[in-house]
Amino acid sequence: MQQALRLCTEVLLQPGDQAWMEDPGYPAARRILQSRGTTLIPVPVDAAGLDAAAGRALAPAARLAYVTPSHQFPTGVTMSMARRIALLDWAHEAGAWVVEDDYDSEFRFAGPPLTALAGIDGPGLDGQGRVIYIGTFSKTLFPGLRIGYVVLPPALVTPFAAARAVMDRFPPSLLEGALAELMTSGAFAAHLRRMRSRYRTARDLVAEAVTRAAKGCLTVTVPDQGLHLVATLPADLPPTAASDIRAAAGTEGWLLSETRLIPGGADGFVLGYSGHSPAALKQAAARLGAAAEAYCRRHAAALVK
Amino acid sequence: MQQALRLCTEVLLQPGDQAWMEDPGYPAARRILQSRGTTLIPVPVDAAGLDAAAGRALAPAARLAYVTPSHQFPTGVTMSMARRIALLDWAHEAGAWVVEDDYDSEFRFAGPPLTALAGIDGPGLDGQGRVIYIGTFSKTLFPGLRIGYVVLPPALVTPFAAARAVMDRFPPSLLEGALAELMTSGAFAAHLRRMRSRYRTARDLVAEAVTRAAKGCLTVTVPDQGLHLVATLPADLPPTAASDIRAAAGTEGWLLSETRLIPGGADGFVLGYSGHSPAALKQAAARLGAAAEAYCRRHAAALVK
Known part of the structure; x- marks a missing residue:
């Protein structure tokens, strides 16, 4: 590319x-x-x-x-x-x-x-x-x-x-x-077929793990295609929320804000699900979800004070 | 490069x-x-x-x-x-x-x-x-x-x-x-050693074949290094001599004039001797030498007329 x-x-x-x-x-x-x-x-x-x-x-x-x-x-x-x-x-x-x-x-x-x-x-x-x-x-x-x-x-x-x-x-x-x-030889077509089913499984696993751990703090869009999904934070969080959460979870990947030319809108995460074992993906997704949940909870508590 | x-x-x-x-x-x-x-x-x-x-x-x-x-x-x-x-x-x-x-x-x-x-x-x-x-x-x-x-x-x-x-x-x-x-693994060093001797042989073979066939029409510089040599034509030939000879011989490679930014000086040939069998190199060198010899002979005859 x-x-x-x-x-x-x-x-x-x-x-x-x-x-x-x-x-x-x-x-x-x-x-x-x-x-x-x-x-x-x-x-x-x-x-x-x-x-x-x-x-x-x-x-x-x-x-x-x-x-x-x-x-x-x-x-x-x-x-x-x-x-x-x-x-x-x-x-x-x-x-x-x-x-x-x-x-x-x-x-x-x-x-x-x-x-x-x-x-x-x-x-x-x-x-x-x-x-x-x-x-x-x-x-x-x-x-x-x-x-x-x-x-x-x-x-x-x-x-x-x-x-x-x-x-x-x-x-x-x-x-x-x-x-x-x-x-x-046909090996490439067979490889794609195998990978397609494997990535669909990985997609579902990541979407589920991150959604469950985030307890409503992340909105996950499950894509029909590709090797990544987007998880969005609530719109009312501070501007550093997404990068703070990513750092706390120790995960990698783009923030939604990093893909924008014109800043604005809710931030969130672009989560890739290729290149790692299902166990590692699930763990990382759960970590990110938990970090987001903790952030949202603290933020809500701070607002109430 | x-x-x-x-x-x-x-x-x-x-x-x-x-x-x-x-x-x-x-x-x-x-x-x-x-x-x-x-x-x-x-x-x-x-x-x-x-x-x-x-x-x-x-x-x-x-x-x-x-x-x-x-x-x-x-x-x-x-x-x-x-x-x-x-x-x-x-x-x-x-x-x-x-x-x-x-x-x-x-x-x-x-x-x-x-x-x-x-x-x-x-x-x-x-x-x-x-x-x-x-x-x-x-x-x-x-x-x-x-x-x-x-x-x-x-x-x-x-x-x-x-x-x-x-x-x-x-x-x-x-x-x-x-x-x-x-x-x-050391395989690269061993490969270089083998190739060095092979290319030295190829150099000598091409230099000898082209010199012999050209009967004085080409001056060959035998290099101490590398995978090509230069064969120079007499200075008094027409400007198209080198490309005519290359076409007649059906060989490839740069003309000396193609490597010059400022035109001038005797033309000639840059002859690579890697990537082909010794037999093929020898044959091509002899073909080029013979084509050069024929050109020089015709040119001398034309000048005498």
């Missing part, structure tokens, strides 16, 4: 150009765009995903929109078909690019997936599609593999290859060969 | 900054610097390597010098100790950076190696070293591994790591682990 988005900024943007970013959204993507001098435009996300009409109102002439439509980070919402169409319509009118980061799409636990933006987009009046589709094997296999991929409109293939050639020339052929064999 | 040099340009240079480049020199390095808007300053190379005094005369305030001191590309000369000191003196006075690309240093066939610039440089008045040492496993193992390394003055470690983090985050940990095991 990192390298693909970095290539997008190098090939498609000039420093100072505007880019729509989901708010809340993925901090790593923000950092990459900012490192190349891009001006970030926070576009609100609701239950239907990124609001293209709000984006138009804020920055109609932006050059790029970075979106996670199949499973928004961090909220987990899926972008509705109406919103997808609205986003693509804007991109074609504005001559802007839509970068579709389809991370975690392999781990869908319920409901039919929506077709990717790259799948519903077609050539516009200029004969050109506007979607750059980014995927990764970091979640489906392991992060240390460092292999991702990008599906480009034909006209962008040559400029992307040229930009890559002066970045690190080409990817490691040994790992690419091993991955290709894993995919053609 | 590519990624390391790219990181150097991002961390150390602003677009428009001047950089000393060896002339003739490595075209891939030029392309990376140019892709980031660097102004290239061609600095002549003679039998003692890059001429720092000439560099000072041309661009005293350059911000960076890219050099291949242990085995200059393409000429194969080793930078003398006096020139190394002169280069480092300039870098400390100018507050400039020296990027030392130590490619092929593992394949030395004769004579003692000179200590790397990074080994003789010390902290200047500002307490800081000025050399960035770049190495690669592309030649010692294979190019598709895509693992290189860079040895940095301490003050540069954090900015380089930050620049890398927004480029592709981190290197593939699986390959790094395998490589570390290869090195600690």
Whole structure:
């Protein structure tokens, strides 16, 4: 993802150009765009995903929109078909690019997936599609593999290859060969199937453990997809509540506030449930829930005094 | 190498900054610097390597010098100790950076190696070293591994790591682990030893085959080090001679003229002798030599007419 988005900024943007970013959204993507001098435009996300009409109102002439439509980070919402169409319509009118980061799409636990933006987009009046589709094997296999991929409109293939050639020339052929064999042999599909059931179990286990221990202090949204869930604190807590609770529990992961470009709203936690044993996940979730409960209790007591 | 040099340009240079480049020199390095808007300053190379005094005369305030001191590309000369000191003196006075690309240093066939610039440089008045040492496993193992390394003055470690983090985050940990095991087990050292003798044989075989077939039309410099040699044509041939001969022979590789920033001087061929069987190398060398001989003969006949 990192390298693909970095290539997008190098090939498609000039420093100072505007880019729509989901708010809340993925901090790593923000950092990459900012490192190349891009001006970030926070576009609100609701239950239907990124609001293209709000984006138009804020920055109609932006050059790029970075979106996670199949499973928004961090909220987990899926972008509705109406919103997808609205986003693509804007991109074609504005001559802007839509970068579709389809991370975690392999781990869908319920409901039919929506077709990717790259799948519903077609050539516009200029004969050109506007979607750059980014995927990764970091979640489906392991992060240390460092292999991702990008599906480009034909006209962008040559400029992307040229930009890559002066970045690190080409990817490691040994790992690419091993991955290709894993995919053609069917072992990758079997692995995904096994992992999907394992992650669904992990999701339920974390959601239950954190909810039970928090005794009403955390509101957990159980996602249909992906490897993380969001647990939200009550809105009336002090601004340091979430980081204090995280420190007390000794857990890791983003705070909800860290994913926001425009501060505000209730804080909370983005809880990943991959990469650890069920026992360790359950324990950490219970610890976080208990720390939140203790914080809420103390806060209520302080208010009564 | 590519990624390391790219990181150097991002961390150390602003677009428009001047950089000393060896002339003739490595075209891939030029392309990376140019892709980031660097102004290239061609600095002549003679039998003692890059001429720092000439560099000072041309661009005293350059911000960076890219050099291949242990085995200059393409000429194969080793930078003398006096020139190394002169280069480092300039870098400390100018507050400039020296990027030392130590490619092929593992394949030395004769004579003692000179200590790397990074080994003789010390902290200047500002307490800081000025050399960035770049190495690669592309030649010692294979190019598709895509693992290189860079040895940095301490003050540069954090900015380089930050620049890398927004480029592709981190290197593939699986390959790094395998490589570390290869090195600690001693297998890498044994491999280098075997390869050194194999490449020396390949060097002699190519030098002999091309010299014999060319019947005086090519002057071959047999290098003490590395995986390529230079074969030079007579100075009085037409400008397209080298590319015509390469096309007629059906061989690959750089022309000497392609490694020059300032055109001029006799053209010729940079002949690599790694990655192919001895039989294939010998055959290709003989083909190139014969094509050169035929060209020289036709050219002489044309001049006589």
